[in-house]
Amino acid sequence: MFFGEDVPAVIAADVPQDGYLLDVREQDEWDAGHAPEAVHIPMGRLNDRAGEIPRDREVYVICRSGARSARVTVALNQAGWVAKNVDGGMRAWSAAGRPMEGLGDTEPYVA
Secondary structure: OOOHHHOOEEEHHHOOOOOEEEEOOOHHHHHHOEOOOOEEOOHHHHHHHHHHOOOOOOEEEEOOOOHHHHHHHHHHHHOOOOEEEEEOHHHHHHHOOOOOEOOOOOOOOOO
16 A cells, blocks of 8 residues: 555654654564554554543654554544654564564564
8 A cells, every 4th residue: 555755754763762652563463572662552443542642742653564554644643643654664673773572582573
């Protein structure tokens, strides 16, 4: 799916350390590996949990590759949030050497 230039975006390396990072992947993807400071709200639960997302700061939205997060970014911006898609998602996050953690004793990875 192509979103064109209508989706504000940022590369993984440019997400501020103290930025609000919203991970919209499914639970198994999150469990495999995620950014330590990320907030996990699966895309399918956003309607129920939108009140948890701050409106007073920029929201950086991430998924595995950037497609789901682009859709969420568009929806959030249309609803009044200021959001940016993390281009390339967790794949780009990992490739940029950004910190990751997972559950259990295995090394975190992008599922």
